Amino acid sequence: MLIATSLAAALAASLAGAASRTAALPPVTVTVDVAVDLPPLVVEIALQEADAIWRPAGVTFAWRVAPRATANPADPCPPASTLRVVIGEAHGRAPSDQTPIAWIVFDEDNLPARDIYVSHRNTLEFLMSARGAIPRAAQMTKTEENLRLGRGMGRGLAHELGHYLLASKAHARRGLMQATHTAYSFFDIDRTSFEIDKAMRQELAARLAHEPMAASSRPSP
Numbered sequence: 363m364l365i366a367t368s369l370a371a372a373l374a375a376s377l378a379g380a381a382s383r384t385a386a387l388p389p390v391t392v393t394v395d396v397a398v399d400l401p402p403l404v405v406e407i408a409l410q411e412a413d414a415i416w417r418p419a420g421v422t423f424a425w426r427v428a429p430r431a432t433a434n435p436a437d438p439c440p441p442a443s444t445l446r447v448v449i450g451e452a453h454g455r456a457p458s459d460q461t462p463i464a465w466i467v468f469d470e471d472n473l474p475a476r477d478i479y480v481s482h483r484n485t486l487e488f489l490m491s492a493r494g495a496i497p498r499a500a501q502m503t504k505t506e507e508n509l510r511l512g513r514g515m516g517r518g519l520a521h522e523l524g525h526y527l528l529a530s531k532a533h534a535r536r537g538l539m540q541a542t543h544t545a546y547s548f549f550d551i552d553r554t555s556f557e558i559d560k561a562m563r564q565e566l567a568a569r570l571a572h573e574p575m576a577a578s579s580r581p582s583p
Contacts, residue, residue, distance in 0.1 A: 387570065389424040390527075393443040396427065397450040398482050404512040405449065408480070411516025411553070412523060415538060419558045419566060421527065439476040445526060446476060447519060451483040460542060461487060463518030466525050474529055478522045485514045485548075492545035514548040517556050524558075527566060537562065 396405055409425050416422070426443065439446040454462045464480040489496070489510055502510070524539050525531060533541040538556045547555035558566075 387421065389422045391424045391444045392426065393440050393446045394425055394427045395437075395446060395448045397448055400449065400482060401508055404482075404508050404515070407509060407512025408449070408516035408519060411513050412520040415517065415520040415553060415556050415558070416523065419563050421566075444476070445478065447478045447480060449480045449482055449515070452479060452481055453484065454479065454481055463488065463514060463548070464522045466522045468525075468531055472529075472531070474526045478519060478526065480515050480519050480522075482511070482515065485511055485518065488545060489514060489549060492549065494546065496545050496549050510549040513551075517543070517548055517553065520556060524562075528562075528569060534559075534562065 394405070394409065405427065409423075409427075413423060454465050461484045462481065463485050464478060466478045467475045469475065489507070496510075497506070521538055528539075533539055536555075537559045539562065540555070543555055
């Protein structure tokens with residue numbers, strides 16, 4: 363996902379001006395299909411984390427969590443939704459040796475699909491293999507494990523939402539759209555590494571001011 367795509371030129375407005383433009387946006391409607399047996403609290407934490415990361419930029423979400431029994435990753439995105447998030451156990455693929463926590467697919471026209479996949483399996487493996495500042499698995503209570511799982515999944519989701527909202531595969535040198543983050547960044551309570559900086563807020567404001575929300579009509583595989 364390192365291929366840069368052209369975006370609308372950044373507005374010459376101040377940060378406050380950019381934030382005010384995005385703040386006027388209606389919530390982005392997202393259907394959430396949980397295709398794996400997870401405690402509801404983990405899903406709730408993940409969605410709250412994504413909310414917390416995007417809220418300072420004036421972007422909010424209306425989450426519609428589908429009942430577990432009806433979740434089917436093969437189904438297309440519901441017409442009432444802007445996009446869909448599937449939480450499941452797929453492993454996914456990455457251009458590097460890192461295992462992705464979440465991903466979105468772009469079509470041949472460089473438009474993002476209407477589906478984002480969040481891998482509970484990959485997030486758990488990343489958490490269990492973390493070293494250093496993150497407590498080892500044997501030292502975590504189940505409550506702490508669920509908290510960190512939800513936090514990591516939410517931050518991975520927030521990153522992919524950035525690709526969707528900006529309609530770009532490009533990554534940044536720092537912040538939310540940085541290509542890779544450490545285990546500490548994903549799982550610690552401090553979310554500074556996932557902040558949305560002034561340049562990204564202006565970029566988002568410019569795009570939404572000049573272009574409609576673009577998304578591929580074809581669901582990702």
